[in-house]
Amino acid sequence: MPQLFHLPVSPACRTVRLLLGEKGIEPALFEERAWERREDFLRLNPAGELPVLVEDDGTVVSGFWPLVEYLEEKYPNPAFLPQDVAERAEVRRLADWFSRKFAAEVSEPLIYEKVTKRFMTVAAGGGGPEMSVVRTALHNIRYHLDFVCYQMEERTWLAGDYLSLADFVAAAHFSCLDYVGDVPWNQYGPAKDWYVRLKSRPAFRTLLADHVPGMPPPRAYADLDF
């Protein structure tokens, strides 16, 4: 059974768990507080980042870009990159948009302020959230929800008529923000419809069962009818 070192409220980790689930692979999950820089973990991934996948044969795969490409290459059924080279580039562009731009403008600051800081010592920068940072991120999320609504005007899924890596990356980010109650879904109908379709998939179930100690999710978090 492959091992996945992860954190529950991490968009990159959730993306990889969704892809593994969709491909029928159930890894053993190990929570890793990456910021504690545990030596054995740094030996697995000197960059100190999550997620890290360790295969049964000892192969270690880390880094978001390398890991999602690895899963597509190693476990191609079902595939979440299309066949056409230009379409693959478009799927990756949207995946990259969420994994870097949305991350920088919305999910990294929100998750850091509202989740990560709870588990850090005051000396290491832990404590209550910086509300000005939270407000800026909550302002930014609206542009990205508009973007999802815009894509849904002519498409079934983010990159076209097929479910792709782009959908899983975006949904992984939104699901983390949903855990802390920060997505104004009801003002963005087409984006909500898209998210409901993803949330209904079996692979989403284990994510929705995650609980961060001392921080229960809002009631609508695991509901399909929210």
Added chain:
Amino acid sequence: MPQLFHLPVSPACRTVRLLLGEKGIEPALFEERAWERREDFLRLNPAGELPVLVEDDGTVVSGFWPLVEYLEEKYPNPAFLPQDVAERAEVRRLADWFSRKFAAEVSEPLIYEKVTKRFMTVAAGGGGPEMSVVRTALHNIRYHLDFVCYQMEERTWLAGDYLSLADFVAAAHFSCLDYVGDVPWNQYGPAKDWYVRLKSRPAFRTLLADHVPGMPPPRAYADLDF
């Protein structure tokens, strides 16, 4: 002829130019001051980042990860990702190391302080370099040069016995820092030997001919014997 929107002292742009050159494709180059957020450019790439490739058939490819994967898929000869799935993940891990970790710790701050700020108005944050930022980046570069030397103890190229994407990403970063005279090559013999081998390749030539207006490179920049 494909068009490449780029900046001369940008590691991501240089990586793509090196890959195109190695694959025998000579794009028309257009310098784009991405920070000016020109409307026609934002229509090409809403993320506002460089490089952006426009193919003869109108296909637009942007984003570093999507673009390097696109080049490997569209122009597979010569290939800079190996065949084996686990080895491909290792090449991508090293490429990702330089394109994110090295970028954050060394090349982005150095290039921003020493090059980009020259072309920005004072109101937009332009001006002379912040020397404390420069000093930190110059401190950090040593760990990465040690890492290259360490890899060279048992390998011919960064990821193994074959020239790969990882070498081009790393060399593109170092060549930008070389332009501003910031790589202490002579204290890192094995890294220097590796870089000389890359610098000798024909695809490197056009990079070494680049000149930033008002900012000539140091004399050793284009020399193979430095």
